[in-house]
Amino acid sequence: xxxxxxxxxxxxxxxxxxxxxxxxxxxxxxxxxxxxxxxxxxxxxxxxxxxxxxxxxxxxxxxxxxxxxxxxxxxxxxxxxxxxxxxxxxxxxxxxxxxxxxxxxxxxxxxxxxxxxxxxxxxxxxxxxxxxxxxxxxxxxxxxxxxxxxxxxxxxxxxxxxxxxxxxxxxxxxxxxxxxxxxxxxxxxxxxxxxxxxxxxxxxxxxxxxxxxxxxxxxxxxxxxxxxxxxxxxxxxxxxxxxxxxxxxxxxxxxxxxxxxxxxxxxxxxxxxxxxxxxxxxxxxxxxxxxxxxxxxxxxxxxxxxxxxxxxxxxxxxxxxxxxxxxxxxxxxxxxxxxxxxxxxxxxxxxxxxxxxxxxxxxxxxxxxxxxxxxxxxxxxxxxxxxxxxxxxxxxxxxxxxxxxxxxxxxxxxxxxxxxxxxxxxxxxxxxxxxxxxxxxxxxxxxxxxxxxxxxxx
Numbered sequence: 001x002x003x004x005x006x007x008x009x010x011x012x013x014x015x016x017x018x019x020x021x022x023x024x025x026x027x028x029x030x031x032x033x034x035x036x037x038x039x040x041x042x043x044x045x046x047x048x049x050x051x052x053x054x055x056x057x058x059x060x061x062x063x064x065x066x067x068x069x070x071x072x073x074x075x076x077x078x079x080x081x082x083x084x085x086x087x088x089x090x091x092x093x094x095x096x097x098x099x100x101x102x103x104x105x106x107x108x109x110x111x112x113x114x115x116x117x118x119x120x121x122x123x124x125x126x127x128x129x130x131x132x133x134x135x136x137x138x139x140x141x142x143x144x145x146x147x148x149x150x151x152x153x154x155x156x157x158x159x160x161x162x163x164x165x166x167x168x169x170x171x172x173x174x175x176x177x178x179x180x181x182x183x184x185x186x187x188x189x190x191x192x193x194x195x196x197x198x199x200x201x202x203x204x205x206x207x208x209x210x211x212x213x214x215x216x217x218x219x220x221x222x223x224x225x226x227x228x229x230x231x232x233x234x235x236x237x238x239x240x241x242x243x244x245x246x247x248x249x250x251x252x253x254x255x256x257x258x259x260x261x262x263x264x265x266x267x268x269x270x271x272x273x274x275x276x277x278x279x280x281x282x283x284x285x286x287x288x289x290x291x292x293x294x295x296x297x298x299x300x301x302x303x304x305x306x307x308x309x310x311x312x313x314x315x316x317x318x319x320x321x322x323x324x325x326x327x328x329x330x331x332x333x334x335x336x337x338x339x340x341x342x343x344x345x346x347x348x349x350x351x352x353x354x355x356x357x358x359x360x361x362x363x364x365x366x367x368x369x370x371x372x373x374x375x376x377x378x379x380x381x382x383x384x385x386x387x388x389x390x391x392x393x394x395x396x397x398x399x400x401x402x403x404x405x406x407x408x409x410x411x412x413x414x415x416x417x418x419x420x421x422x423x424x425x426x427x428x429x430x431x432x433x434x435x436x437x438x439x440x441x442x443x444x445x446x447x448x449x450x451x452x453x454x455x456x457x458x
């Protein structure tokens with residue numbers, strides 16, 4: 001008999017969670033102004049709002065916390081983190097930051113000016129927010145296949161080289177400080193970018209003398225997909241693939257709360273010493289001294305250890321496998337999702353799920369609210385709310401994809417939880433024809449509104 005798959009870890013500690021009633025959830029979401037971010041965690045049974053900082057650290061990571069050096073300058077923990085980043089990604093210079101958007105803030109303060117153009121593959125919310133806050137413009141150059149959720153394409157995160165070169169030709173080096181490649185591409189459904197595409201983007205960018213930045217939050221999951229989907233990489237280790245990937249990046253930002261499996265932390269990886277020196281000024285202004293950058297020594301130790309654990313094939317096979325398990329359950333029920341399933345989350349196609357809800361009434365947010373009411377499962381909208389308003393016209397932007405993201409925390413839930421999620425969503429699917437209206441905005445922030453928006457029933 002062939003042995004079945006089993007997780008590559010065992011559980012040492014558990015946390016109790018409370019089951020709530022449907023009546024309670026209906027009241028709680030109303031009090032939260034129908035914003036899933038406003039819910040108290042105690043009101044959530046299974047929390048899939050994000051996979052950022054929500055994972056379970058290992059025994060070795062907890063051991064590293066006890067070894068943290070909290071010296072203000074020149075701590076051993078800084079050296080440990082620096083060596084891990086150089087070993088795994090190859091960057092000779094790095095700056096620690098407290099999380100990914102802080103890394104963007106420091107680097108973009110150094111490089112992005114008003115009127116700049118930043119091409120890339122479906123920039124995520126904080127990336128686009130930092131660009132538009134500086135009165136620059138993000139241009140999406142993702143391949144068209146990414147926006148057909150039914151299409152089986154192995155690398156839907158790929159950059160369309162023709163679109164990218166058209167941007168280069170139109171605006172030129174003077175207005176383009178860098179191109180950003182997000183790995184994996186979150187906004188298009190956690191979809192990976194092939195190594196061939198990473199290389200092609202880098203070579204094209206060199207022709208125009210434009211640097212390439214990797215948004216590296218889920219770089220290890222991206223490497224896993226390269227190993228199992230891209231010809232010629234089947235026998236390579238994850239770390240060998242990662243080192244090859246980063247040959248095609250001049251710099252990187254990292255939210256370490258994902259693939260480094262920590263609750264807080266991030267960094268900037270840099271090849272150019274001059275850029276590193278310039279960025280140091282902003283790191284000191286916004287984060288802290290350059291050898292701690294808003295992080296404690298213990299957190300730097302845990303992050304360094306997590307980078308090694310997150311680039312182990314067995315760990316990634318377990319982690320991505322659980323996401324695939326949930327995705328397959330939903331497909332078996334006939335529920336429309338972004339296919340193939342991504343690495344960190346399952347993305348539900350809300351346009352296909354709730355076609356009777358008008359687009360202006362926030363289909364993906366409506367679906368998220370219905371799933372919460374049904375089973376206490378909290379996801380997050382990747383659609384019109386997240387797309388925000390056009391910074392010039394102030395009109396709503398309606399993206400091609402209206403998605404409900406179910407992001408799976410690392411090493412937290414079992415497949416029994418995945419079965420529960422699938423059943424709750426199936427119940428909503430079975431009554432979808434009765435859902436004909438959504439929600440409208442009553443209060444919103446001028447940028448990145450989805451975090452604090454207040455809604456009412458339309």
